Amino acid sequence: MRLKMNSISKHVITRVSILLLLMFISLPVALSTLPSNRRCGTGDILSVIAWFLLFYVLWTLSLLIELFFLNKKRQLVKRNSNLIMALTLPVFLAFLYVSLFKIF
Numbered sequence: 001m002r003l004k005m006n007s008i009s010k011h012v013i014t015r016v017s018i019l020l021l022l023m024f025i026s027l028p029v030a031l032s033t034l035p036s037n038r039r040c041g042t043g044d045i046l047s048v049i050a051w052f053l054l055f056y057v058l059w060t061l062s063l064l065i066e067l068f069f070l071n072k073k074r075q076l077v078k079r080n081s082n083l084i085m086a087l088t089l090p091v092f093l094a095f096l097y098v099s100l101f102k103i104f
Contacts, residue, residue, distance in 0.1 A: 003070050007078075008077055008078060008081060011078050012081050012085070014030075015063065015081075015082070015085055016085070018059065019059050022055040022056075022058070023056075024054065025055070026048075026051040026052050026054070026055040028049045029051055030048040030050070030051035030052075031044075031047075031048070033047055034047055035049075035065060035091060041082060042088075056089070060086045063080070063082045063083075063085055063086040063092070064086055066082055067082040067083055067086070070082065070085055
């Protein structure tokens, strides 16, 4: 049982580390797309957020694809951890949107 928990923790830590690496990669990419003579911060954050979102969507899609193959292999705990990691941020953002704008 202990070995199985170590395998699952390693799986989750690896996936979260990949996400953090992608976020660090997206920052220089976003800043390199901005014109060098522009120094105001109006459009800068929109570029960074767009690249963060693009890399996050790619990460989420890779988790969902891996989820399919983990389900085929009957590795249900890893499948569930991928599903939780893939849905945590979208559910949190939906909750934040609903609570801020009082939709319902």
